[in-house]
Amino acid sequence: MSDLTKQMIYDIYVRLLHLNEQKANTSLQQFFKEAAEEDMIEVPKNMTSIHVINCIGQHEPINNAGIARKMNLSKANVTKISTKLIKEEFINSYQLTDNKKEVYFKLTRKGRRIFDLHEKLHKKKELAFYQFLDSFSQDEQNTVLKFLEQLTSALESEHTDGTPGKPVK
Template identity: 30%
Template sequence: MKQNEILEKIICFSNKVSQNNKRPNNYGTEHTLYSAEIHMIEAIGNHKNANASELSTIMGITNGAINQVANKLIKKGLVEQYRMKDNKKDVFYQLTPQGEIANVEHSNYHKEQYHHMEEYIDELVPEEINIINKFLDELINSWPPN
């Protein structure tokens, strides 16, 4: 009985995340952005001088998906691509000023969204945090691959 209750809650949470990711949001620019787009902006902002292959590993998606999303963001004027002088093969990405605005607004969105959970986690004792982390690791490791 306890197992079903936990699994149902996991499915409910997964469905909420999935539904939220399907809706585009505005992050302070003229463009609405889908989850994959804003999270690529976040990854580029957090990992300076990352090439497509590195972004693929960071985000857990294929190089082809990186290129597709990057091209959309380039057309929207939020990302630029460039090459290093000593490495003409790899393509690297950086945020434009509008991309920086979207990244900051996305960070603010998460701060608001996660405020309650951060307060809850701050009240936990280390043993409870370890149990939650162990459970989440097992959930992630047992989740079916993409």
């Protein structure tokens, strides 16, 4: 591969990262708009809280450690978010009768509405993405898949000094 091609790939990758940041803000605004259209007055103010609600909705019953693991967040961060979501009545906490030590979470009716709306919007995005992928051949899709798997693996194993880890093949 030529250095020019590598430079072009890197430049497009950086552009993609910037577009993704901008899109995240647009997605939150879109969520607020859709929520308003469905007469939802109270909505979490950030996407992480919405994603915690989604994680709970998909995995009920789930505890703090389970959410932290599935979302790659610290337990302290999950505690902070879940405390706020309980106060805002999007989720409830409870203990199982046979285990009084662990605290589990479940959605309230209000939380379920947020979960359902998030699922609906996510499904729309997923279908649009599949339609986009349909413009590529199966071989091209396999190459894209391999590239994304190795890029993700390299980013996940990135050293704390910012140098990339060796991709897993």
